[in-house]
Amino acid sequence: MMGLLDHLPILPVAVPMMAGALMLLLKDSRRKALTGLAFLSVFIQFAVAVTLLFMTAGSIPNDWNNHIGVYLLGNWVAPFGIVFVVDKLSAVMLLLTIVLGICALIYSTAFWDRVGIHFHPLFQFILMGLNGAFLTGDLFNLFVFFEIFLAASYGLLLHGSGSRRVSSGLHYITVNLIGASLLLISISLIYGVTGTLNMADLGIKAGMLDAENRKLFETACAILGIAFLVKAAAWPLNFWLPNAYAAACAPVAALFAIMTKVGIYALVRMGSLLLPTGAPAAFGGEWMYAIGLGTLLFGTLGILAEKNIGRLVGYSIILSSGTLLTALGMPGVTLTGPSLFYLISSVLTTGAFFMLVELIKRTESFGSNVLSVSLEAFGLEEDNTSDYSGDVVGVAIPAALAFLGLSFFTCAILIACMPPFSGFVAKFALLSSALELTDNNLTGPSISAWLLVIAMLASGLATVIALGRSGVRLFWNSGSLQTPKLSIREAVPVSVLLFSCIALSIFAGPVMDFLADTASSLDDPYQYINAVITQASNKPIIGGH
Amino acid sequence: MEIIYSLAIGVLAGSGIWLLLRPRTFQVIMGLTLVSYAVNLFIFGMGRLSVGSPPIIEAGTVVDVSNYADPVPQALVLTAIVIGFATTALYLVVLLALRGLSNTDHVDGTEYNS
Numbered sequence: 317m318m319g320l321l322d323h324l325p326i327l328p329v330a331v332p333m334m335a336g337a338l339m340l341l342l343k344d345s346r347r348k349a350l351t352g353l354a355f356l357s358v359f360i361q362f363a364v365a366v367t368l369l370f371m372t373a374g375s376i377p378n379d380w381n382n383h384i385g386v387y388l389l390g391n392w393v394a395p396f397g398i399v400f401v402v403d404k405l406s407a408v409m410l411l412l413t414i415v416l417g418i419c420a421l422i423y424s425t426a427f428w429d430r431v432g433i434h435f436h437p438l439f440q441f442i443l444m445g446l447n448g449a450f451l452t453g454d455l456f457n458l459f460v461f462f463e464i465f466l467a468a469s470y471g472l473l474l475h476g477s478g479s480r481r482v483s484s485g486l487h488y489i490t491v492n493l494i495g496a497s498l499l500l501i502s503i504s505l506i507y508g509v510t511g512t513l514n515m516a517d518l519g520i521k522a523g524m525l526d527a528e529n530r531k532l533f534e535t536a537c538a539i540l541g542i543a544f545l546v547k548a549a550a551w552p553l554n555f556w557l558p559n560a561y562a563a564a565c566a567p568v569a570a571l572f573a574i575m576t577k578v579g580i581y582a583l584v585r586m587g588s589l590l591l592p593t594g595a596p597a598a599f600g601g602e603w604m605y606a607i608g609l610g611t612l613l614f615g616t617l618g619i620l621a622e623k624n625i626g627r628l629v630g631y632s633i634i635l636s637s638g639t640l641l642t643a644l645g646m647p648g649v650t651l652t653g654p655s656l657f658y659l660i661s662s663v664l665t666t667g668a669f670f671m672l673v674e675l676i677k678r679t680e681s682f683g684s685n686v687l688s689v690s691l692e693a694f695g696l697e698e699d700n701t702s703d704y705s706g707d708v709v710g711v712a713i714p715a716a717l718a719f720l721g722l723s724f725f726t727c728a729i730l731i732a733c734m735p736p737f738s739g740f741v742a743k744f745a746l747l748s749s750a751l752e753l754t755d756n757n758l759t760g761p762s763i764s765a766w767l768l769v770i771a772m773l774a775s776g777l778a779t780v781i782a783l784g785r786s787g788v789r790l791f792w793n794s795g796s797l798q799t800p801k802l803s804i805r806e807a808v809p810v811s812v813l814l815f816s817c818i819a820l821s822i823f824a825g826p827v828m829d830f831l832a833d834t835a836s837s838l839d840d841p842y843q844y845i846n847a848v849i850t851q852a853s854n855k856p857i858i859g860g861h
Numbered sequence: 862m863e864i865i866y867s868l869a870i871g872v873l874a875g876s877g878i879w880l881l882l883r884p885r886t887f888q889v890i891m892g893l894t895l896v897s898y899a900v901n902l903f904i905f906g907m908g909r910l911s912v913g914s915p916p917i918i919e920a921g922t923v924v925d926v927s928n929y930a931d932p933v934p935q936a937l938v939l940t941a942i943v944i945g946f947a948t949t950a951l952y953l954v955v956l957l958a959l960r961g962l963s964n965t966d967h968v969d970g971t972e973y974n975s
Contacts, residue, residue, distance in 0.1 A: 485955055504934065508907030
């Protein structure tokens with residue numbers, strides 16, 4: 317018999333979908349009902365995500381195989397029907413998504429949910445797509461959820477309108493539509509070769525291919541890898557990112573912080589499941605490592621050259637993608653745990669930073685974020701004054717400037733991975749486990765480990781320089797600073813995100829243990845595969861349970 | 862049949878990619894459409910090409926499945942068509958918005974006069 321708890325895995329998709337659908341029936345003028353519904357939905361999702369996390373950790377008793385929850389949609393057996401699978405990695409990503417989602421939602425109620433129509437339904441649909449992408453165990457279903465959150469993200473990126481948003485939105489949509497085509501080509505090719513779309517089943521079937529089909533399969537995986545790398549903003553597929561993210565309004569950009577990590581998640585998941593069959597190069601291994609290094613270099617140069625603080629945060633997202641790809645591309649799994657820790661920390665930080673940037677922009681008179689030389693050289697003019705949200709938001713909270721300065725400082729430390737916060741813990745763990753990795757024929761750390769260390773430290777240094785420079789220009793330029801009006805609804809989410817980073821550094825021990833557990837279960841994909849396949853054999857094909 | 866089919870996919874994809882690389886938004890959306898046609902045909906072809914074979918097996922009969930067409934790619938292609946149609950419609954709106962806001966149909970929203 318299925319207990320009520322066994323139905324939990326469907327809720328992260330069903331709840332936002334129903335909430336979003338209900339919201340479409342309400343007029344945008346009924347803001348109270350809309351926001352009430354939105355908060356109800358996100359808090360249910362939060363509770364579900366926390367419960368699922370405890371269930372996969374085994375703290376809540378369940379009869380799941382290896383604490384991996386498998387949910388058969390429509391009770392169709394696994395290789396034929398679509399399954400949702402909750403393991404530790406999925407549960408962590410779900411929780412991360414909804415924490416970021418709640419903060420972005422609180423922030424948006426101060427101003428942004430009023431500037432255009434259908435903000436709240438789109439917000440729910442993007443959550444639905446993200447949750448679904450983290451949960452699904454079916455390759456084609458993964459594509460569908462990708463499309464759901466991307467479609468919602470197109471709408472949210474354009475939210476607030478203005479020519480800058482529309483023009484960067486056009487590029488963003490084009491890139492993602494081409495990515496979707498690649499995804500479709502690879503998924504159908506994989507189906508054509510292996511005859512299955514179930515990711516667990518794929519882990520078994522891919523190993524049994526003959527040489528000719530194996531070649532086709534690896535081609536398909538390479539295309540799949542490219543599609544995921546576009547999403548993950550890996551160099552050279554990431555030129556769309558800084559403009560698109562800088563153009564999006566603050567709460568949306570904050571939510572976008574996790575969207576690149578969906579690509580990383582998909583790479584990790586597929587890489588893990590294809591591990592026993594000898595994963596094709598795109599999923600882990602030398603290629604991912606090289607691409608990661610390229611991304612790090614691109615991000616480092618970009619962050620040094622960038623003067624617009626919105627785009628600066630975009631480059632810091634690219635840096636975090638680069639760090640993750642490089643670390644995950646290293647041989648073995650010792651780096652996976654620390655990488656996941658870094659992922660959590662960087663998502664929370666960049667999310668907070670995107671919101672903070674908008675608040676900081678209220679303090680500046682035009683041009684203070686641009687080097688005065690280049691201001692003259694390029695003849696820049698002020699744009700998008702219509703976006704200025706300070707007048708509408710109203711109540712000024714005391715010591716706003718101190719709050720902003722302190723938050724900016726914390727953010728900068730977190731992004732640059734300086735002590736004492738979680739960014740440092742993550743990077744330290746990454747570096748130390750990279751150096752512990754020994755090559756087979758060498759006694760010391762391998763060259764790739766050293767390259768990783770150098771690239772990460774260099775990118776950290778570049779981030780310190782870039783953020784220090786903007787910090788000085790933003791807060792210490794004499795005379796032209798206005799005391800900003802801040803709403804408590806804008807200050808709270810930023811502080812929540814930053815405090816969760818601080819909590820992450822305080823409880824680094826248990827979190828790291830859990831993530832190391834996650835990494836070791838990723839290294840043993842048969843746990844996942846068995847959970848899905850045995851679930852199938854327990855159930856009759858026709859009829860209930 | 863296979864050779865005609867793959868040629869059709871190749872021609873559609875090739876023209877689509879060429880159009881995608883053009884600077885006008887209308888050319889880009891035509892390119893995207895052609896590419897998505899090619900992709901849809903490709904998905905369909907992954908179920909192996911056959912003529913006149915039904916995709917649904919009648920209940921209760923024992924049959925040789927090789928006489929039947931694979932229904933999964935047909936389901937996939939249907940989903941892909943719907944999603945592609947919706948995103949193309951959305952793209953069209955953004956395209957028109959950019960045309961209205963920037964007074965040009967260049968993808969960057971500005972003309973580069975050389």
